[in-house]
Structures are given as C-alpha cells and as structure tokens.
Amino acid sequence: MDTAFIIETxxxxxxxxxxxxxxxxxxxxxxxxxxxxxxxxxxxMHVGPYGLLQIAADGIKLFTKExxxxxxVVGPIFKIAPVIxxxxxxxxxxxxxxxxxxxxxxxxxxPIIADVNIxxxxxxGVMAIGLYGPLLGGMASNNxxxxxxAARGAAIFISYEVVTGLALLVPLMIIGxxxxxxxxxxxxxxxxxxxxxxxxxxxxxxxxxxxxxxTGRTPFHLVANxxxxxxxxxxxxxxxxxxxxxxxxxxxxxxxxxxxxxxxLGGFGDGTVMGALGLLLKVAFFxxxxxxxxxxxxxxxxxxxxxxxxxxLMPLAVINVVVTGIVxxx
Amino acid sequence: MSLEQFTDRNVQQxxxxxDIEEYPQTGWDxxxxxxxxxxxxxxxxxxxxxxxxxxxxxxxxxxxxKEKLPIGPRYRxxxxxxxLFESGTERCIGCGLCEKICISDCIRMDTRIDENSRKxxxxxxxxxxxxxxxxxxxxxxxxxxxxxxxxxxxTSEQREHFILFEDMLTPIDMAIKGEQKEYPGFGAVTPNExxxxxxxxxxx
Numbered sequence: 202m203d204t205a206f207i208i209e210t211x212x213x214x215x216x217x218x219x220x221x222x223x224x225x226x227x228x229x230x231x232x233x234x235x236x237x238x239x240x241x242x243x244x245x246m247h248v249g250p251y252g253l254l255q256i257a258a259d260g261i262k263l264f265t266k267e268x269x270x271x272x273x274v275v276g277p278i279f280k281i282a283p284v285i286x287x288x289x290x291x292x293x294x295x296x297x298x299x300x301x302x303x304x305x306x307x308x309x310x311x312p313i314i315a316d317v318n319i320x321x322x323x324x325x326g327v328m329a330i331g332l333y334g335p336l337l338g339g340m341a342s343n344n345x346x347x348x349x350x351a352a353r354g355a356a357i358f359i360s361y362e363v364v365t366g367l368a369l370l371v372p373l374m375i376i377g378x379x380x381x382x383x384x385x386x387x388x389x390x391x392x393x394x395x396x397x398x399x400x401x402x403x404x405x406x407x408x409x410x411x412x413x414x415x416t417g418r419t420p421f422h423l424v425a426n427x428x429x430x431x432x433x434x435x436x437x438x439x440x441x442x443x444x445x446x447x448x449x450x451x452x453x454x455x456x457x458x459x460x461x462x463x464x465x466l467g468g469f470g471d472g473t474v475m476g477a478l479g480l481l482l483k484v485a486f487f488x489x490x491x492x493x494x495x496x497x498x499x500x501x502x503x504x505x506x507x508x509x510x511x512x513x514l515m516p517l518a519v520i521n522v523v524v525t526g527i528v529x530x531x
Numbered sequence: 532m533s534l535e536q537f538t539d540r541n542v543q544q545x546x547x548x549x550d551i552e553e554y555p556q557t558g559w560d561x562x563x564x565x566x567x568x569x570x571x572x573x574x575x576x577x578x579x580x581x582x583x584x585x586x587x588x589x590x591x592x593x594x595x596x597k598e599k600l601p602i603g604p605r606y607r608x609x610x611x612x613x614x615l616f617e618s619g620t621e622r623c624i625g626c627g628l629c630e631k632i633c634i635s636d637c638i639r640m641d642t643r644i645d646e647n648s649r650k651x652x653x654x655x656x657x658x659x660x661x662x663x664x665x666x667x668x669x670x671x672x673x674x675x676x677x678x679x680x681x682x683x684x685x686t687s688e689q690r691e692h693f694i695l696f697e698d699m700l701t702p703i704d705m706a707i708k709g710e711q712k713e714y715p716g717f718g719a720v721t722p723n724e725x726x727x728x729x730x731x732x733x734x735x
Contacts, residue, residue, distance in 0.1 A: 239581035243592040497577040513565060 213314050217294050225451035226256040232492050239496035263447075266440035273343035274437065282341060283442045286334025286449035290456065293327040296320035297459050298381055300480070301472035313382070320381045321369060324460060325362075328415060332358045334449060335417075335424050339434035350433030353503055354417065354424035360510040361414035361421075367518035368407035371400050371525045372464055381460075385468035393467040400525045405465040407518050412457045414506070416450065419495035423503050458487035602681055607666045610657055611680035612700040613713075619706040622676035625650040629668035629677055637661035638668060657699070659685070675713075 230245070230253070237244030245252030270279060297320075298313040317323055332355055339351020372394050373379065376387045388394055395405035414421040425433035435446050462468060462483035470476035501509070555561040593600055602608075613622050625642040641654040669678050677699075701711045 238585045241584055241591045243590055496581040
C-alpha cells in the first residue's frame with residue numbers, strides 16, 4: 202500500500218465528509234423552502250438573502266446549545282446513539298461511486314473511497330447498522346414515548362430491510378456482481394436497469410418504496426411520534442447530539458438516492474461529463490421526491506405499514522425474484 | 532338575501548350523507564382495496580396538486596414587520612385625541628360623556644373652570660389594561676375629539692405608556708403643519724352626513 206493511495210483515500214474521506222455534512226445542512230434549507238412553496242408560504246426569509254444563511258444560524262445554534270443528558274438515562278448508550286446514526290450513514294458512502302473517474306493535474310482520481318467487490322452488500326449492511334442509532338437512543342432515553350417510537354422504528358426498519366434485499370436481488374441476478382461500478386458498466390452497455398427489464402422496473406419501484414422506510418421519510422415517517430407532538434426517539438436529545446441524528450438522516454437520504462440512481466437508473470453512464478451531470482440530476486430528483494412526498498402524502502398507520510410490507514411488497518418481491526430466475530434460466 | 536330569509540327562524544336542514552364505501556371484511560377485499568387505491572392514481576393527484584401550487588408560486592405570506600395588511604377604517608385600536616384644525620387647540624371640551632358611557636370604567640377625567648370661565652381638562656387617562664375597545668367613547672363624543680386610531684401594535688414596557696391624555700393627543704407641531712388626519716373610523720361623521728341629516732322640525 203503506497204503513500205499516494207493512503208493520502209488520496211484520506212483526502213476523499215475528508216471531502217465526502219465535508220460535502221455531505223454541508224449538503225445535509227443545505228438539505229434542510231431546501232426541504233423548508235420546497236415545503237413552504239408547495240404550501241404557498243415563503244419559508245425562511247430573514248437570515249441572509251432569501252434565508253440562505255439560515256443554515257449558518259441553525260449550525261451555530263446546534264453547536265453552542267447546552268448538551269443536556271437528562272437524569273435517569275443510560276449515559277454511555279445515550280451519548281453514543283447519535284454518533285452511530287451519523288457514522289453509519291457516512292460509512293455507507295465508502296462504497297458509492299459519486300462521479301465517474303476523472304483526471305486532474307495528470308492524476309486519475311476514482312471518486313469512490315473503497316471499490317470493494319461486495320459494494321452494495323456493504324452499503325446495505327452498514328445502513329442496517331444505522332438502525333441502532335434510533336433504537337439505542339430511544340431505549341436509553343428514560344422516556345416512554347421515545348421507547349415506543351424506537352421500537353416502532355426498529356420494527357419497520359427490519360421489515361423493510363427484507364423488501365430492500367429482495368428488490369436488489371433482481372439486478373444482482375441479472376448483472377452477476379455486487380460492485381456498484383459493475384452495475385454502472387452493465388447499464389452503460391445494456392440500458393437502464395429500471396427500463397431495460399420489466400422485473401428491473403418492479404424491483405426499482407419496490408426499492409424506492411422501501412427507501413422511504415429505510416430513511417424514515419414521510420409516508421413512512423413513524424420514527425417520530427407526530428401525533429404525540431414529540432419527536433420520537435430524539436425527544437430527550439439537544440444540541441449537537443440531536444444535530445448528529447439530523448445529519449445522519451439527511452446524509453442517508455442523499456446516499457440512498459445515489460444507490461437508487463446507480464443501481465436502477467444507469468448511474469453516470471459512459472463516464473463523460475454529461476454522464477456525471479446526469480447522475481447528479483437523478484440524485485437531485487430522488488432527493489426532491491423525498492421532499493415532494495412530504496408535502497403531498499399523509500403518514501401511513503404503523504399496522505398498515507407492516508401489512509403493506511409483509512403482505513404486499515414482500516410477496517411481490519419474491520415473485521419478482523422467482524420470475525427473474527425463470528427468465529434467466531431459459 | 533331578503534329580510535324574510537333572515538327572520539325565518541326555522542333552520543333548514545340541508546344535511547347530506549358523506550359517501551362512505553362499505554368497509555372491507557375479508558383479507559381479499561382489503562387487498563383489492565389497497566390495489567384499487569394504490570393504482571388509481573390518487574397519490575399522483577396529490578403530488579400534482581402540490582407541484583401545481585409550487586409552479587404557480589402564489590405566495591400568501593405577509594412578511595409582517597415589513598409588510599402589513601390594511602386594516603378596516605372602522606377598526607378600533609388605541610385611542611387618539613384630536614385637535615382643532617384651525618387653532619390647534621384641543622377638541623375635548625371636558626363634557627365627561629366618554630367617562631360616563633365607558634362600560635369598563637377605564638376612562639377617568641378631571642376638569643376645572645379656568646380663568647376665562649371655560650371648562651378645561653386637567654387630567655384625562657384611559658386604563659388600556661381595562662379597556663375593551665368597544666368604541667362607545669368615540670361614538671358618544673360630540674366633538675370628534677376622542678377617536679380610535681389605527682395603531683394596533685400595543686407593545687410597551689409598561690401598560691401605563693398609552694394612557695395619558697398627552698400621549699394620545701396629536702402633537703402640537705403636527706397639528707400646526709396640518710398633518711393630523713381626520714379619522715374616518717368608528718364614531719366619525721360619515722362622508723355624506725350633510726345629505727343624510729334631516730332637519731329638526733321646530734314646530735314640535
């Protein structure tokens with residue numbers, strides 16, 4: 202392992218961390234603006250031009266707020282739970298190729314931190330560990346509502362892991378590789394997974410639905426107890442610990458958008474500048490869709506959500522896998 | 532609407548039943564309902580509605596400290612004391628009608644007979660903590676002296692800040708410059724009052 206590789210990897214890690222922490226901040230701004238426009242409001246307007254510096258205000262507030270650890274909580278677990286959420290979200294980014302490789306000052310940069318040959322498996326696994334953030338946070342909070350919310354969030358998360366995995370099986374079977382770069386190459390040659398195969402389209406829709414549950418976004422926003430007017434597992438958190446939950450949630454949204462765009466919608470294609478822009482556009486669309494549904498759709502009841510997962514989506518996914526297998530056999 | 536419709540106290544019962552489908556009983560029915568609701572595009576109607584509002588960009592927000600909604604001319608906010616236009620003297624003649632009519636007993640005035648044998652107001656306070664802004668004082672005032680102004684932002688460090696006669700009175704320099712606006716609101720003379728007024732038959 203030569204020094205250049207280590208330095209390059211460290212630089213890439215720092216860049217990904219900084220860019221996506223900042224994007225998480227901008228994500229909150231976009232979310233507030235988009236929701237406001239869809240509800241005929243203006244959103245944040247007072248801090249900076251058109252409220253652009255709202256992120257700075259929020260950041261200063263989160264960093265300087267008193268960090269309260271309430272009495273009765275399980276201290277170490279309570280303190281480490283937000284770190285798990287944020288850390289796993291960023292760890293999952295290690296296997297995502299954010300851009301096609303490009304040459305800068307005669308040095309070829311691969312914008313993927315670790316091209317492991319089980320990339321998608323690694324991403325799913327690390328994202329699944331992210332469940333421990335809300336779960337441990339809620340359980341350690343010494344708050345009944347947090348506990349209920351954490352349990353509910355865990356149940357939904359684990360259920361939809363099944364749908365995610367089964368939906369991903371179809372592209373895996375068709376392509377025969379677990380590396381996201383191989384996904385990209387296959388689709389550059391054979392057309393987008395979501396439109397080249399009917400089974401690919403079904404698994405794309407299934408994965409998209411499950412992505413809402415994985416990130417805890419609005420139609421499946423059950424990790425927060427909205428109807429109890431408290432913030433679920435995050436109720437007892439304040440300051441930057443709560444901020445870490447927040448950054449983790451938004452980073453997760455970005456990363457799962459990248460995964461969807463690369464696995465199902467062709468990624469960066471042939472690797473030209475247009476391909477890279479296309480990937481960013483697809484990711485932007487998926488991120489916007491997360492906000493869009495939040496403005497348009499109501500939350501689903503927890504039992505309906507489980508019903509949808511186990512009785513509709515999972516059988517569909519299984520049938521989809523079986524049909525794909527039969528088609529590939531002949 | 533005619534008067535008969537107002538005076539008819541028999542309330543018409545125009546109730547209609549909301550069209551609720553039968554709840555699904557079996558699992559198969561529930562499955563069919565989910566498929567129907569999931570595939571008939573209602574979700575996309577919702578998406579389209581919010582997207583349409585975003586594209587139309589018909590924003591209803593009033594950015595309050597910078598922009599203010601116009602208030603009605605008959606709005607009853609904090610009282611103002613007017614001056615006479617020509618001389619700039621106070622319009623209040625100390626008749627005490629406002630004190631008398633005030634139903635929450637928040638107006639207090641002291642008067643005396645001055646050197647010219649004219650009644651003079653020595654002290655006039657309105658306790659805005661008690662005032663219910665009913666507007667009777669402005670309505671009863673024969674001289675249009677006490678009126679309700681348009682100032683509805685009553686933030687102050689203490690509630691005594693609004694109650695003194697001197698605070699409510701139009702400043703004398705404004706009155707001299709003719710900047711005092713005749714109040715069109717509650718208790719004021721209506722614009723076509725000359726045409727509407729009937730001559731008192733003196734033959735009674």
